Amino acid sequence: MKLTSIPATLLCLSLLAAPAFAQTDQKKTLPIVPGVKLAPQPPDKAAPKVGADGQVNEGFAKSHANYVKIAREGKAQLAFYGDSITAGWAGGGKEVWAKAFGKYQPANFGIGGDRTQHVLWRIENGELDGIKPKATVLMIGTNNAGGDSAEGIAAGIRAILDAIHRRSPGTKVLLLAVFPRGDKPDGKFNAAHEKLKKVNAIIAQYADGKKVHYLDIGEKFLVDGKLTKEIMPDFLHLSAAGYQIWADAITPKLAELMK
DSSP states (O other), X not given: OOOOOXXXXXXXXXXXXXXXXXXXXXXXXXXXXXXXXXXXXXXXXXXXXXXXXXXXXXXXXXXXXXXXXXXXXXXXXXXXXXXXXXXXGGTTTHHHXXXXXXXXXXXXXXXXXXXXXXXXXXXXXTTTSSOOOSEEEEEOOGGGTTTSOHHHHHHHHHHHHHHHHHHOTTOEEEEEOOOOOBOSTTOOBOHHHHHHHHXXXXXXXXXXXXXXXXXXXXXXXXXXXXXXXXXXXXXXXXXXXHXXXXXXXXXXXXXXXTO
């Protein structure tokens, strides 16, 4: 996909959508500057998604602008934040989503290819302004696995949790362990999976049983200890059956958090 600079109208929307936030947030946020290369994007520092040329990804910008609009409508009581695996609820998981979560006025804020710093930037720039959801579901980090340390990825997730609670202190977060992944036809795991196991061990400690609730449902996607194409066709993204497993695994906890 050709990466281009963000159109002026979308730039204005993404930067003006949210009210001014704390000075500490402003210091952490890297501004969108069309045509100017941005510094490397650490996993715990808010940044928009850019290509190798430093240009903001246009698809990312369009999705963000749409999500800011959804947030401003103020209707969502349950929000999902994440990458393409979360975005897939609108694709292969669409029917499961409606049946499992429809009663909660849910909103899906997933964008393909997102890393922790991108979700953090989106939350700091309007995607949680206008709504005070009873609960959010957060699953992010798999796209960081190629270049960031386990500790760095976990720090990014911690930063997202903090950003959520600065904007909506009463929101309960269902923090999910990063899902298993692999790259072998026989369902064997890869190095990224092993790194993400370390991430999960760290973020499990973020749960306090009040604002943050941790759940590791990774084993539910495995058959005899392996990934299968029936559940994860490419050993990363979920099929409709995979989304059903996800929904079934979190429904009891969500029912508790949504009261």
